[in-house]
Amino acid sequence: MSNASEAMSKVLWAELFPAELIARQQECPIVFVPLGLCEPHGQISAFGLDTFKTEYLCARVARQVGGIVAPSMGYHVHEAGPSAKFLEDNVGEHNPFMSSVPPYVFYHFFLYQLRSFYNAGFQSAVILSGHGGAHVHDLRQISRMFQEQTGMSIWYGTDFDLVEGTYTGDHAGKYEISMLMHIRPDLIDPSKKGLEELDGAGGRLAAAHDANEATREYGEQICRACELALSRIAADLGQRSQAVTNRMPLPYEVVEDLWSQIVQSAEMGTEHWAALQPRAGQSPVSEQSRWKPYEHIRMRD
Numbered sequence: 001m002s003n004a005s006e007a008m009s010k011v012l013w014a015e016l017f018p019a020e021l022i023a024r025q026q027e028c029p030i031v032f033v034p035l036g037l038c039e040p041h042g043q044i045s046a047f048g049l050d051t052f053k054t055e056y057l058c059a060r061v062a063r064q065v066g067g068i069v070a071p072s073m074g075y076h077v078h079e080a081g082p083s084a085k086f087l088e089d090n091v092g093e094h095n096p097f098m099s100s101v102p103p104y105v106f107y108h109f110f111l112y113q114l115r116s117f118y119n120a121g122f123q124s125a126v127i128l129s130g131h132g133g134a135h136v137h138d139l140r141q142i143s144r145m146f147q148e149q150t151g152m153s154i155w156y157g158t159d160f161d162l163v164e165g166t167y168t169g170d171h172a173g174k175y176e177i178s179m180l181m182h183i184r185p186d187l188i189d190p191s192k193k194g195l196e197e198l199d200g201a202g203g204r205l206a207a208a209h210d211a212n213e214a215t216r217e218y219g220e221q222i223c224r225a226c227e228l229a230l231s232r233i234a235a236d237l238g239q240r241s242q243a244v245t246n247r248m249p250l251p252y253e254v255v256e257d258l259w260s261q262i263v264q265s266a267e268m269g270t271e272h273w274a275a276l277q278p279r280a281g282q283s284p285v286s287e288q289s290r291w292k293p294y295e296h297i298r299m300r301d
């Protein structure tokens with residue numbers, strides 16, 4: 001690869017020199033934001049599956065359509081609200097070795113992440129989460145609020161959304177395990193199959209029952225479909241945006257005002273925040289479970 005084409009393929013914000021960043025941003029003022037976390041995906045998979053999926057897709061699409069990939073976020077919302085029961089059922093009382101944070105910490109910080117993209121001059125943000133759940137609803141709502149306040153266009157979604165209707169997403173099943181087999185084959189170890197069922201091996205750790213059907217080829221097909229859908233989204237956003245080089249930075253107060261609105265709306269019940277309580281009709285977490293404290297939480301200031 002020549003030096004020129006190597007420079008062209010550099011898309012990570014963290015790897016760019018100032019002149020390179022400005023050039024890429026002027027050509028396509030989109031920031032791609034990979035969101036993932038460490039959470040159990042069975043005994044056969046490394047913990048960072050969700051992060052690897054989104055980092056891979058964001059970098060591939062930024063190379064194809066332009067734009068810059070922001071530093072990954074490796075901490076995410078889990079365990080709270082509807083996830084508490086999911087974790088009781090699928091991980092039980094085993095240590096989940098999970099990099100989760102409370103929704104109110106993540107949401108508040110998320111606003112500051114959006115602020116940093118705005119202040120850096122991006123006109124659009126494509127936020128791709130490798131991790132789904134009730135919080136998707138909340139983060140879309142927060143994205144809309146920030147967009148209305150600032151005019152920056154934001155798309156928030158998961159890889160599951162990208163291929164909806166074509167491939168069925170899962171947690172640590174045929175879909176996700178196949179993807180990691182394609183993206184990072186060294187991080188899936190099929191020789192660990194069956195450990196899920198052994199006493200003392202650490203438990204099933206949320207593996208889905210069809211994980212054994214995963215193949216690298218299937219993972220490649222899913223990745224291709226995700227890439228195609230994500231590049232369409234980015235191209236659409238890119239057409240509507242121009243780089244803004246001399247923008248007044250957004251002060252902290254703007255973020256804090258939005259955050260106060262969010263906390264108030266949760267307290268008054270004027271807005272539904274999906275990650276704070278179980279889904280309607282979801283059965284309750286057992287009293288003695290390690291997940292019980294997270295079933296109902298508040299949006300704290």
Ligand SMILES: [Zn+2]
Nearest residue numbers: 049050172176
């Ligand atoms: Zn996952």
